[in-house]
Amino acid sequence: MNNFETSSSSSSDEEFIYTRRPKVYRKRTDCFEKYDELDFYQRFRLKKQTVLYLLDEIKEQIQLPTNKGGCITPLQQLLLTLRFYASGNMQIIVSDFMGVSRSSASRIIKKVSIAIASLARQHIRMYENKRELEEAVEKFYEIASFPKTIGAIDCTLVKIDSPGGNDAEIFRCRKSYFALNVQTVSDAKLKIRDIVVRWPGSVHDQTIFNNSSLKQKFENGVFGQYMLIGDSGYSLKPYLMTKLQQTRTPAENLYNESIIRTRNVVERQYGLWKRRFPVLRFGMRLKLETTMAVIVATAVLHNIAIDMNDNFTEEDEIEEDDEDVLPPMENNPNIAENIRNLIINEHFARL
Structure with a gap:
């Protein structure tokens, strides 16, 4: 009998009888x-x-x-x-x-x-009255004098294990790993005001926004003339300002500089959020449903910490690594371009 053969005797079988380990x-x-x-x-x-x-x-x-x-x-x-x-x-x-x-x-x-x-409805919410809107605008204006802004929007990738199945590849992001593409809106205090956690990593940021309830609220005039700011991956809208691709005047240069500095809050929010909860950076080996719950839960905790002044020290706060900016999927300027030009000519030209 060689080393890989096993005996069929009853005594040998008894040696391998499974016994339940006692509860400890x-x-x-x-x-x-x-x-x-x-x-x-x-x-x-x-x-x-x-x-x-x-x-x-x-x-x-x-x-x-x-x-x-x-x-x-x-x-x-x-x-x-x-x-x-x-x-x-x-x-x-x-x-x-x-x-x-x-x-x-x-x-x-x-x-x-x-x-x-x-607890998300209680701790992650957009502004509910005029006073809150005006306070948000004031806080954003203090950053770099950008007017009428109530939030900075962007998406971030959260690494996950392959969910398996026939549709697994749609979760593979442009950086070649499996991920969820998570959309958030940040206020000037780095709080998360809105979050969408359900889209695979390959989905374009603009697609996520187009299918969000937040866009519908802006389309329906819920926030009046107040606006979001985003990077060049988003289409210019009357309620969503993006930077100019080329500048020709000092006012246009000021506009671009202001929107870049003001939009930086969402990058700092991602950096702070992921630094506080490294599971968002290192990835999760959990079922997809649980992973989504973890992401929302950490967003709730992020906001609670800010509300309770449970803040990181200065050296702990970092910005998220720069990600590739995707080209916008659509761009229908018209009214939106007119509004942007009005902001440049009536506001930044006078600074």
């Missing part, structure tokens, strides 16, 4: 007690006060029906999920850190992410 309840660290504010922040990317506020918001949704055995408390579930967002590591590493099984970690990350994402 691991000792779980009290992270609030173990870590001071700085160490806690470095591991979970939020301050203790912010975590407690968030816990109150979602506790009922993630509370387990029993406290028997090794029940994982809502706080432990939340910290495990935050650790996953903050480390960008595989689930098994996060599960070991928090003292739970890998399967439990997977279920917890999905459940807590959905619970946090459910």
